[in-house]
Amino acid sequence: MTEVSVCVPNAPEYLRVIRQIAMVVGAKADLLLDALDEGQLASDEAANILMKFAEPGASLNFEWETEPGVLHLRARTRCSLSHLPDLPATLGYAWVIISSITSKLEIFLENGEVHVDLSVESAI
Amino acid sequence: MLTAGAVNELIRELRSPDVTAARTDELKSEIIAEHQGLIHHFIRLYDVQVVEDLVQLGTIGVLAAIDKFDLDRQVAFATFAGVRIRGEISHYLRDNATIRIPRSVQSHIKVVRTAQDTFVAQHNQLPTFVQLAIHADLNRSELFDAMQANQSTHLFSLDDPETYLDIPATHSEYEFVDEWASVRPAIDQLAPLERKILGMRFIEQKRQGEIAQELGMNQMAVSRRLNSILERLRHHVTAV
Numbered sequence: 577m578t579e580v581s582v583c584v585p586n587a588p589e590y591l592r593v594i595r596q597i598a599m600v601v602g603a604k605a606d607l608l609l610d611a612l613d614e615g616q617l618a619s620d621e622a623a624n625i626l627m628k629f630a631e632p633g634a635s636l637n638f639e640w641e642t643e644p645g646v647l648h649l650r651a652r653t654r655c656s657l658s659h660l661p662d663l664p665a666t667l668g669y670a671w672v673i674i675s676s677i678t679s680k681l682e683i684f685l686e687n688g689e690v691h692v693d694l695s696v697e698s699a700i
Numbered sequence: 701m702l703t704a705g706a707v708n709e710l711i712r713e714l715r716s717p718d719v720t721a722a723r724t725d726e727l728k729s730e731i732i733a734e735h736q737g738l739i740h741h742f743i744r745l746y747d748v749q750v751v752e753d754l755v756q757l758g759t760i761g762v763l764a765a766i767d768k769f770d771l772d773r774q775v776a777f778a779t780f781a782g783v784r785i786r787g788e789i790s791h792y793l794r795d796n797a798t799i800r801i802p803r804s805v806q807s808h809i810k811v812v813r814t815a816q817d818t819f820v821a822q823h824n825q826l827p828t829f830v831q832l833a834i835h836a837d838l839n840r841s842e843l844f845d846a847m848q849a850n851q852s853t854h855l856f857s858l859d860d861p862e863t864y865l866d867i868p869a870t871h872s873e874y875e876f877v878d879e880w881a882s883v884r885p886a887i888d889q890l891a892p893l894e895r896k897i898l899g900m901r902f903i904e905q906k907r908q909g910e911i912a913q914e915l916g917m918n919q920m921a922v923s924r925r926l927n928s929i930l931e932r933l934r935h936h937v938t939a940v
Contacts, residue, residue, distance in 0.1 A: 599847070665878070
């Protein structure tokens with residue numbers, strides 16, 4: 577079930593909003609504190625990835641869902657690329673970070689949009 | 701690098717009644733240059749990005765130390781100057797912190813840290829958000845505010861014992877992973893404790909709770925450090 581969805585302009589000043597929403601939604605999923613923190617970080621990194629690939633003028637869309645101990649994020653934006661570049665090489669350390677803190681991570685192109693789908697969960 | 705005795709000789713010459721204005725400038729410049737490493741050492745202990753401003757303040761600290769240093773006391777000038785440098789920097793940061801946290805929230809941060817520590821001691825694992833709210837006797841809104849304020853505070857006190865943690869090794873693995881190449885200069889600027897935390901999280905793949913336990917820190921402190929580190933790495937990438 578979608579808990580929260582939000583659409584923001586492609587601008588770094590909105591990253592704080594994304595982090596705050598991730599925290600509120602993650603708290604509702606009753607994540608352990610470190611997973612709650614990493615839910616914010618993962619959402620932040622997802623937003624950065626979208627910003628990197630977004631078409632000029634495209635807005636960024638985020639949908640968070642929860643289940644006990646797990647936070648899911650589906651993020652997407654319009655993208656004019658026909659295929660994604662090599663992600664580890666393109667994203668550099670950001671790739672290491674986002675792939676380290678997520679239990680599921682998919683970045684793909686579909687219908688002219690780049691998608692970042694990820695999950696963060698508490699490790700008990 | 702000058703010995704303590706050589707620095708004392710420069711100060712002695714500086715105070716000589718015969719010294720010219722040009723020589724005074726020269727001597728002061730030499731002493732300041734000699735203590736740049738010390739200034740940067742203290743700046744690194746604080747987690748800030750206004751390094752240039754702080755270098756100037758550190759220099760003011762060295763100049764004040766030159767004026768006040770007692771050559772007859774058995775104390776190295778660097779030790780005395782360190783106190784002045786630290787004073788200048790900490791006063792500036794205290795008065796110019798960009799984010800001021802209300803006292804009530806500051807007290808909640810302390811309550812939350814204590815509650816988290818006691819929870820971990822009792823249950824041997826981190827609490828969830830709800831568990832922590834109950835344990836700290838705060839409502840959700842108060843806990844949100846405290847946690848957000850904790851993350852927003854990127855100044856670390858020189859009195860914070862974590863600053864002095866002895867870190868035996870750095871992670872040379874950074875040198876061999878291409879993905880870290882773009883941020884290597886920023887990693888090199890991190891304090892040893894920060895490099896250690898970064899390596900434990902993203903190379904050793906340890907959770908924040910494990911890192912906190914291993915380093916004898918609180919998870920909120922690890923979280924705060926990690927957020928600050930990653931913000932600086934990102935800043936480095938966008939700045940180059």
